[in-house]
Amino acid sequence: MRGRHLAWPLAAALTSASACAPRDHANLEREFELGSHRVRVLAPAGWELADQGTQKRFRNGESQIVLVDLEPATRPLTDSDRERLGDLDQFAEWGLAALGGAGGDQRREVRSKRTITIDSHQAVDIETWNRLDHTWPQRLLFLRVDGDLFALHTPGRADADTMAAFEAILDSLHFISPPA
Amino acid sequence: MFPCRLAACLALVLLAGVGCGQGPGQSSVTAPSLSPPETFDWIGERIAFSIPPAGWRREGETSGGVKGVRFVKERSVGEAIGLGDYYILADRNRSSYLEEMLENFDTYDAGFAWDRALRKTYAHTDTPFTPRESEIAAAVNRAVSQADAAFRNRDRVAAKAHLEAALAESQKLEFSLDDVIERVEFTPERQQEPEKYRLTGRREVVIAGEPAVIVDYTVTVPERARTYVAREAYVVHDSHLFVCTFIGLQETLAVFDAMIASIEFPE
Numbered sequence: 001m002r003g004r005h006l007a008w009p010l011a012a013a014l015t016s017a018s019a020c021a022p023r024d025h026a027n028l029e030r031e032f033e034l035g036s037h038r039v040r041v042l043a044p045a046g047w048e049l050a051d052q053g054t055q056k057r058f059r060n061g062e063s064q065i066v067l068v069d070l071e072p073a074t075r076p077l078t079d080s081d082r083e084r085l086g087d088l089d090q091f092a093e094w095g096l097a098a099l100g101g102a103g104g105d106q107r108r109e110v111r112s113k114r115t116i117t118i119d120s121h122q123a124v125d126i127e128t129w130n131r132l133d134h135t136w137p138q139r140l141l142f143l144r145v146d147g148d149l150f151a152l153h154t155p156g157r158a159d160a161d162t163m164a165a166f167e168a169i170l171d172s173l174h175f176i177s178p179p180a
Numbered sequence: 181m182f183p184c185r186l187a188a189c190l191a192l193v194l195l196a197g198v199g200c201g202q203g204p205g206q207s208s209v210t211a212p213s214l215s216p217p218e219t220f221d222w223i224g225e226r227i228a229f230s231i232p233p234a235g236w237r238r239e240g241e242t243s244g245g246v247k248g249v250r251f252v253k254e255r256s257v258g259e260a261i262g263l264g265d266y267y268i269l270a271d272r273n274r275s276s277y278l279e280e281m282l283e284n285f286d287t288y289d290a291g292f293a294w295d296r297a298l299r300k301t302y303a304h305t306d307t308p309f310t311p312r313e314s315e316i317a318a319a320v321n322r323a324v325s326q327a328d329a330a331f332r333n334r335d336r337v338a339a340k341a342h343l344e345a346a347l348a349e350s351q352k353l354e355f356s357l358d359d360v361i362e363r364v365e366f367t368p369e370r371q372q373e374p375e376k377y378r379l380t381g382r383r384e385v386v387i388a389g390e391p392a393v394i395v396d397y398t399v400t401v402p403e404r405a406r407t408y409v410a411r412e413a414y415v416v417h418d419s420h421l422f423v424c425t426f427i428g429l430q431e432t433l434a435v436f437d438a439m440i441a442s443i444e445f446p447e
Contacts (some may be wrong), residue, residue: 109221130242133249134218 009178027168030058035069035148042172044165058169063154063162065169070149077142085149088115088142092124095142095151108138119174121145139166145175211438219446220241222247223264224276225420230442232261232435257404259428261436266421269360272313273327273419274320277301278347285340288331298328301346310359319349357391357416364423366395380429387415388443400428409433417445418445 214230248264303317327342426436
């Protein structure tokens with residue numbers, strides 16, 4: 001698994017390469033509301049962004065990457081849930097189950113799991129694959145920002161292009177906290 | 181986990197070791213280079229082995245009582261290698277379900293969750309592999325029934341104690357290769373069209389430090405006007421039976437043998 005220090009040059013390379021390309025092939029800065037935050041992100045070249053309220057869907061043909069506010073997508077959380085989900089590992093386990101990943105699906109298993117920092121927030125970055133034959137990779141990142149529970153994930157198979165776009169989105173994510 | 185080069189050496193050693201005077205069906209000692217090993221866990225037991233080189237596509241395998249992976253050689257004549265865990269045997273041990281119930285014990289109330297979870301803990305009593313398995317299954321099921329009765333009488337302490345007793349019984353269950361090989365070993369008589377198969381060899385070997393059996397046979401496929409070579413290997417580790425199969429051309433058999441030689445059971 002690559003370290004984050006390798007992901008930054010990749011994002012920079014993607015950005016600088018696209019800067020020389022025609023306008024419709026450039027990375028586009030997008031800003032939207034998610035949970036109680038404003039989020040700023042670079043949509044990779046060729047990827048369209050659909051704002052679907054509690055989830056933002058990046059699309060490139062059949063490939064998709066979704067940034068979702070997990071709380072509205074799950075049952076209302078109790079105080080004890082919130083306390084439990086303060087633990088990053090428990091949050092990741094809960095998130096995998098909520099998104100139908102390896103947590104609650106015996107057909108999938110976790111290939112790799114690491115803790116990283118995104119925009120100064122701690123996150124768990126997970127790769128899963130089919131348990132039987134190690135095909136159909138998927139990527140899921142669980143991120144807690146000031147109490148909001150976010151996930152960035154690939155709902156379908158994450159091919160090399162999708163993985164690269166995922167990295168680029170990850171590296172450009174910036175959360176703007178609401179005014180106090 | 182061994183690097184590929186070492187795995188290739190091991191393949192040579194194993195082939196040389198079992199090859200002396202073993203008769204027909206032995207493939208060439210030239211081990212092909214394989215892709216790096218991967219670790220699979222299909223049903224609770226890890227196995228690592230090197231993967232066929234580029235040009236083989238992989239698929240999930242869930243037939244014949246096996247959960248595993250099948251590698252199919254592309255642009256070939258229907259050559260395939262399969263490795264999998266024989267879940268019919270692994271399912272006989274209910275320890276994982278009992279452990280899960282004990283872990284979640286405090287969460288059970290009068291709802292359906294208890295019934296659903298408990299149903300999975302009963303041991304199979306049909307077609308046992310050994311007489312010892314029958315004894316253990318009876319003891320497990322007795323303790324599980326007692327746990328259920330205690331739970332319905334709201335005696336949670338006793339219910340938990342009976343579950344722990346069931347787990348202790350279940351953990352006594354062990355299978356060796358001798359216990360299970362008869363149930364899975366290839367014979368032409370078990371096939372739908374036995375006349376298409378011809379047994380050409382059987383030998384006892386060691387795979388990843390465990391006793392194993394390898395069976396060789398040929399398959400005639402009239403539609404393709406050729407005879408295929410087939411080889412199956414059976415090895416038991418930690419009461420899990422792993423079944424490895426090859427069907428294809430003689431020259432490809434070395435890939436299968438190198439994969440078998442690369443098998444390890446990670447702790």
